[in-house]
Amino acid sequence: xxxxxxxxxxxxxxxxxxxxxxxxxxxxxxxxERNGMAFLALCGAGLGTLASIFPLVNAGSxxxxxxxxxxxxxxxxxxVGLVAFLVILASAPYLERERLAPAExxxxxxxATAGMGVLASAQELLTAFIGLxxxxxxxxxxxxxxxxxxxxxxxxxKYFLLGSFATAFFLYGIALxxxxxxxxxxxxxxxxxxxxxxxxxxxxxxxxxxxFKVAAAPFQVWTPDVYEGAPTPVTALFSAGPKAxxxxxxxRIFSTVPAxxxxxxxxxxxxxxxxMFVGNLGALVQTNVKRMxxxxxxxxxxxxxVAFCAVAFTRGDDERLTAGVAAxxxxxxxxxxxxxxxxxxxxxxxxxxxxxxxxxxxxxxxQRQPVAAAALSLYLLSLLGLPVTAGFLGKFYIFKAAIHSxxxxxxxxxxxxxxxxxxxxxxxxxxMYMRDSQPGVDRIPFPASVNLVLMITAFGTIYFGLFPNFLxxxxxxxxxxxxx
Amino acid sequence: xxxxxxIFFVLAGLAVIGAxxxxxxxxxxxxxxxxxxxxxxxxxxxxxLGAEFVAxxxxxxxxxxxxxxxxxxxxxxxxxxxxxxxxxxxAATAGIPLAVALTAFLAATIAKSGPVTTGxxxxxxxxxxxxxxxxxxxxxxxxxxxxxxxxxxxLGALVLAQREKGS
Numbered sequence: 001x002x003x004x005x006x007x008x009x010x011x012x013x014x015x016x017x018x019x020x021x022x023x024x025x026x027x028x029x030x031x032x033e034r035n036g037m038a039f040l041a042l043c044g045a046g047l048g049t050l051a052s053i054f055p056l057v058n059a060g061s062x063x064x065x066x067x068x069x070x071x072x073x074x075x076x077x078x079x080v081g082l083v084a085f086l087v088i089l090a091s092a093p094y095l096e097r098e099r100l101a102p103a104e105x106x107x108x109x110x111x112a113t114a115g116m117g118v119l120a121s122a123q124e125l126l127t128a129f130i131g132l133x134x135x136x137x138x139x140x141x142x143x144x145x146x147x148x149x150x151x152x153x154x155x156x157x158k159y160f161l162l163g164s165f166a167t168a169f170f171l172y173g174i175a176l177x178x179x180x181x182x183x184x185x186x187x188x189x190x191x192x193x194x195x196x197x198x199x200x201x202x203x204x205x206x207x208x209x210x211x212f213k214v215a216a217a218p219f220q221v222w223t224p225d226v227y228e229g230a231p232t233p234v235t236a237l238f239s240a241g242p243k244a245x246x247x248x249x250x251x252r253i254f255s256t257v258p259a260x261x262x263x264x265x266x267x268x269x270x271x272x273x274x275x276m277f278v279g280n281l282g283a284l285v286q287t288n289v290k291r292m293x294x295x296x297x298x299x300x301x302x303x304x305x306v307a308f309c310a311v312a313f314t315r316g317d318d319e320r321l322t323a324g325v326a327a328x329x330x331x332x333x334x335x336x337x338x339x340x341x342x343x344x345x346x347x348x349x350x351x352x353x354x355x356x357x358x359x360x361x362x363x364x365x366x367q368r369q370p371v372a373a374a375a376l377s378l379y380l381l382s383l384l385g386l387p388v389t390a391g392f393l394g395k396f397y398i399f400k401a402a403i404h405s406x407x408x409x410x411x412x413x414x415x416x417x418x419x420x421x422x423x424x425x426x427x428x429x430x431x432m433y434m435r436d437s438q439p440g441v442d443r444i445p446f447p448a449s450v451n452l453v454l455m456i457t458a459f460g461t462i463y464f465g466l467f468p469n470f471l472x473x474x475x476x477x478x479x480x481x482x483x484x
Numbered sequence: 485x486x487x488x489x490x491i492f493f494v495l496a497g498l499a500v501i502g503a504x505x506x507x508x509x510x511x512x513x514x515x516x517x518x519x520x521x522x523x524x525x526x527x528x529x530x531x532x533l534g535a536e537f538v539a540x541x542x543x544x545x546x547x548x549x550x551x552x553x554x555x556x557x558x559x560x561x562x563x564x565x566x567x568x569x570x571x572x573x574x575a576a577t578a579g580i581p582l583a584v585a586l587t588a589f590l591a592a593t594i595a596k597s598g599p600v601t602t603g604x605x606x607x608x609x610x611x612x613x614x615x616x617x618x619x620x621x622x623x624x625x626x627x628x629x630x631x632x633x634x635x636x637x638x639l640g641a642l643v644l645a646q647r648e649k650g651s
Contacts, residue, residue: 014629
């Protein structure tokens, strides 16, 4: 009994990612050329991304409703595929500079991407768990890829231990939910009694497990250390890919299981407020650029959780629900582009062994390397939320969703946090343009592939900042999540 | 029924005693040996539910392979008796009431929810045949994905453990 062709087409992106991962491993002994491997990996990421278009035109379930390929999962497939493509593009010169083996690196990136794809389209908790583990285990290894570096070892070890702990929470949550409802399928859970305490406990544990993956406070302690120690292209991947996929699953769970709605409003409220403050206040005191961006990514997870709060507060109002969901998706895309670009700049300015990560090393960058400084400024301004950039509209849509759902206080807290965030983003820009270079800091030429990544991310940031209608229209299509 | 009930209580008691001993033993080897008791008792409980396959897997994988790994690692590391610090005493004083509270909470919830109408019934899904049907029909996709998951784990172990090549 082989599955029908439609089913295969609906999981095609995962098959391509995994297939090319295996291919890279098989060809590794024969292919000595670094560029050849990078090309192969890029083909895998690109083809997988292209294959994600099929579900957009032909939505439906696959494998007995374990997987749902619709606009929602298609969006996330495109997002993680694009992230993988850009990360591979940016990491090729990085791997060469640090003398790291390329084949395994690319294969792990592709496997992680496949896991994220599964996570985004899973309609059943066990499938989601396998996807989560595929992406997590690849991530643990990637974090420790620079084996001679002590910090990388610390990063991988911390990520592995805390990540396994979070996974245990997630699994225990699944077990309790199964005990309460007798099923692990999200679509069948809606029949369960929403007030059941076992169900609530199970969902709370799932929330803790996924809260860890998206780095929501108080489950965020690992983030700065892991982001700092991991190779910077991998940090770019972490901040864009797995986070988006975990948010996708969270959104699926908490919008398809009615039991999950009202009760979770306060949980998301507290998580959002706490995450925003922890991220922004933590970033204020950082002198290491990577750590600063890590804290900033915690803060941005907080902003996204504000939109979650709005989604949980819709009380069955479909219009509000789609507006909230559209805000989350738009923000995730805008944020992924910006973080990818920023970490790519940081990874190449860091120099061999990633020694130059201090804020002071960026002094005079405006004169030394105007293009890199301009690109980094654009990303920082988008993170800050300045008009014309995608970051501004992302924040705007979240504000709108929050105010439509009467979350005035949360919107106020978010505004306060945006102001706090402005301080450290602008500080870096001021250092780049207003201070003179430190002696002995050389110009670091950027390879063509890195420039390409910067061009794509910068173009995307401005394009979606100016013309958001296509994306918003696409993501706010009614029933985007529930597939009605 | 009564015979089953007696066997259940004996096995459940053994499992709980093993688990408690696992925590209170001060030498890691003793803890590992206590864990074997828990695993075997759980296997007996699975048999009681009519899940022969799960019981066999429990013995072979958990009782066998994983425990051997545990014991081997403990011996490789030459781990001695655990040290008691102020913090570990604090953890014990705070942890025991919390564990009792969690147990009471779960027990109360289960007692309140009345007779189990959903979930696993003996001999339905858990039997070898039922399990095979589930695994290769309904859940064939996650099952196949698991093979990639294991591949990732192997690749990861290789990457992290391989000897530095002179480059």
